[in-house]
Amino acid sequence: MTLEIAWFCILGFLWTAYFVTEGFDFGVGMLLPVLGKKAADRRTMFETIGPVWDGNEVWLVIAGGATFAAFPVWYATMFSGFYLALLLILAFLVVRVVSFEWREKSGHPRWQLFWAWMNTIGSVGAPLLWGIALASLLHGVPIASDQSFAGDFGDLFSVYTILAGIAVCLLFALHGAVYLTLRTLGDLRVRARQTATRLAPAAALVGAGFLVWTLVVANDKNDKGVFPVILPAVVAAIAAVSAVFFVRAAQEHRAFAATATTIVAVVVTLFVGLYPRVMVSDPDFGNSLTIDNASSGHYTLTVMTVVAAVLIPLIVLYHAWTYHVFRARLGGEDVGTPVDLVARKTGA
Numbered sequence: 001m002t003l004e005i006a007w008f009c010i011l012g013f014l015w016t017a018y019f020v021t022e023g024f025d026f027g028v029g030m031l032l033p034v035l036g037k038k039a040a041d042r043r044t045m046f047e048t049i050g051p052v053w054d055g056n057e058v059w060l061v062i063a064g065g066a067t068f069a070a071f072p073v074w075y076a077t078m079f080s081g082f083y084l085a086l087l088l089i090l091a092f093l094v095v096r097v098v099s100f101e102w103r104e105k106s107g108h109p110r111w112q113l114f115w116a117w118m119n120t121i122g123s124v125g126a127p128l129l130w131g132i133a134l135a136s137l138l139h140g141v142p143i144a145s146d147q148s149f150a151g152d153f154g155d156l157f158s159v160y161t162i163l164a165g166i167a168v169c170l171l172f173a174l175h176g177a178v179y180l181t182l183r184t185l186g187d188l189r190v191r192a193r194q195t196a197t198r199l200a201p202a203a204a205l206v207g208a209g210f211l212v213w214t215l216v217v218a219n220d221k222n223d224k225g226v227f228p229v230i231l232p233a234v235v236a237a238i239a240a241v242s243a244v245f246f247v248r249a250a251q252e253h254r255a256f257a258a259t260a261t262t263i264v265a266v267v268v269t270l271f272v273g274l275y276p277r278v279m280v281s282d283p284d285f286g287n288s289l290t291i292d293n294a295s296s297g298h299y300t301l302t303v304m305t306v307v308a309a310v311l312i313p314l315i316v317l318y319h320a321w322t323y324h325v326f327r328a329r330l331g332g333e334d335v336g337t338p339v340d341l342v343a344r345k346t347g348a
Helices: 003-030 039-049 058-070 072-081 083-105 109-139 159-183 186-222 226-248 252-274 298-325 338-346
Strands: 277-279
Touching: 003 039, 003 058, 003 109, 003 159, 003 252, 003 298, 039 109, 039 159, 039 186, 058 072, 058 298, 072 083, 072 277, 083 109, 109 159, 109 186, 109 252, 159 186, 159 226, 159 252, 186 226, 186 252, 226 252
Parallel strands: none
Antiparallel strands: none
16 A cells, blocks of 8 residues: 555545544534523533533544645645635634634623524534535536646536535434434433434435435546445445434434444545545546656655654543533533522522
8 A cells, every 4th residue: 555545545434534523513403403492401411512622623623724734735725616615614614613713702692692692503504514515526526637726616516516415414413413412411312312313324325315416427437437436425325324213212322323424434535536546637537637747746645644653642541531521411400601600609
């Protein structure tokens, strides 16, 4: 295996880690209007992801930095061509970050409800555009002979890429609902399970349609045969169907493992369908970016490999420790804000 192939696989891992971890907290944000009927429920939902959401975004930062260092041509072409889409994603992420920080600045119900809706908007908008953008890499965008982007914002949108965005949103919503069944108590947990039960068939159906279409697109746009793209696609389909059954059987840990496996397999399907190219050119297929013509030099990739071999396991261990520490279920009586708790303890 060459270093170029190794770093293509590492980038696939980084995007997978981002979607699996950030996927469930995006999903929780999407479900705020559905499950957060009361202020106490919304507070509990925020608390389930409060300690981990910013750590989950570390994978996005690493993926972006690794793309810039390992495949600078890919980074330059993609970020210039997808500039408006990525700017919109950044705006959605910023709105979402602000919603976490500003929601508790006031106890007024309308203020808190407003920022809950802002969190939902950010949680829907960002994954929708991520799905569209990543699917566009395989579906193809106009690339000139000098490896620069030759299209416009509208070239990112097709029926296939829009389906990809919808599939990602549905899968993340299901992932988030199952996550809430693991982290909450009482009525909120029951309603989260009911919501997951309703979402599971739709997510599985739309996801299956997207996977089948991905096989067709990989063959038509990237000159790929059915094998080996079909292998991760089959794994994704089996995991999605398993999630439906596990959710209905109230086997929460297995359901969460199934939704996570589905996300992993979907990302792997896209990357396998894309290889050996990193960005397909359409209509001029010969201008496509490959792992060879878009990569850095051997020395750069060697240094990056040594650094990644040390840091990535440490990051994985840190995330695992964080999830272990914050594994307790939340919910029950509305205990109020931290200010209220202090007042109760002091008798004020």
